[in-house]
Amino acid sequence: xxxxxxxxxxxxxxxxxxxxxxxxxxxxxxxxxxxxxxxxxxxxxxxxxxxxxxxxxxxxxxxxxxxxxxxxxxxxxxxxxxxxxxxxxxxxxxxxxxxxxxxxxxxxxxxxxxxxxxxxxxxxxxxxxxxxxxxxxxxxxxxxxxxxxxxxxxxxxxxxxxxxxxxxxxxxxxxxxxxxxxxxxxxxxxxxxxxxxxxxxxxx
Numbered sequence: 001x002x003x004x005x006x007x008x009x010x011x012x013x014x015x016x017x018x019x020x021x022x023x024x025x026x027x028x029x030x031x032x033x034x035x036x037x038x039x040x041x042x043x044x045x046x047x048x049x050x051x052x053x054x055x056x057x058x059x060x061x062x063x064x065x066x067x068x069x070x071x072x073x074x075x076x077x078x079x080x081x082x083x084x085x086x087x088x089x090x091x092x093x094x095x096x097x098x099x100x101x102x103x104x105x106x107x108x109x110x111x112x113x114x115x116x117x118x119x120x121x122x123x124x125x126x127x128x129x130x131x132x133x134x135x136x137x138x139x140x141x142x143x144x145x146x147x148x149x150x151x152x153x154x155x156x157x158x159x160x161x162x163x164x165x166x167x168x169x170x171x172x173x174x175x176x177x178x179x180x181x182x183x184x185x186x187x188x189x190x191x192x193x194x195x196x197x198x199x200x201x202x203x204x
Contacts, residue, residue, distance in 0.1 A: 029116040036094035036123045043091070043130045047084070050134065062144065069147035073140050080136035087129030094123035154201055157187050158194035165201035 062070050097115065152167040155178060164187050166178035176187045181201070 029112045029119065032116045032119045032123065033095055033097075036091060036119060036126075039123060039127055040088075040091040040095055043087075043127070047130070047134065050137070064150055065144065066148045066150045069143055073143050073147070076136050076140035076143065080133045080140065083129045083136060084133035087126045087133055090122045090126030090129060094119045094126060154198050156196055156198045156201065157192050159187060159191050160193070163202075165198065 062073050065073065097119070154165060154167050155176075156163055156165040157176065157178070164178055164180065164185055166180035166185065169177040169179050169184055171177065171189075174189050176189055176192075178185050178187065
């Protein structure tokens with residue numbers, strides 16, 4: 001048979017501990033909201049500094065990249081946009097809560113603690129997503145820096161001595177200089193009987 005006995009008398013230290021726990025629970029949600037606001041402002045300032053002050057900058061024209069690197073840059077930028085949007089939403093949720101009203105009769109003890117836990121999880125996810133957005137932006141710019149450039153347009157010039165094909169180096173005083181497989185070759189345009197643009201130069 002189980003017998004119940006009254007507990008001991010509350011002590012001063014126990015009373016103080018209970019008050020401290022109540023204060024922590026009461027201030028928990030405002031502290032998480034304040035931390036989320038600070039993180040939101042800090043991360044927004046980081047992205048604004050990187051983008052606004054041109055600390056992250058690559059080729060201005062992605063179309064100059066050789067395939068498929070131009071598609072890779074586009075994919076990285078799209079992923080960065082999605083991660084940044086999701087991160088901003090999570091940070092706003094953590095800082096201001098969900099845009100929904102709760103009926104008074106549905107309120108219960110512990111709601112603030114549950115909301116603080118949800119806000120904390122949203123804050124963690126928002127930080128991770130925002131940093132992921134930054135990493136994706138850096139990766140996209142890195143590809144524009146180090147990705148191979150698209151081949152320059154080539155010309156095939158027909159002369160009495162034969163065809164000369166290569167990319168344009170310069171043109172001065174009626175002489176067109178082409179970069180061919182054998183090096184730079186000058187062609188007198190006055191002697192040319194035909195000029196056409198080609199994707200690749202014939203071999204052999």
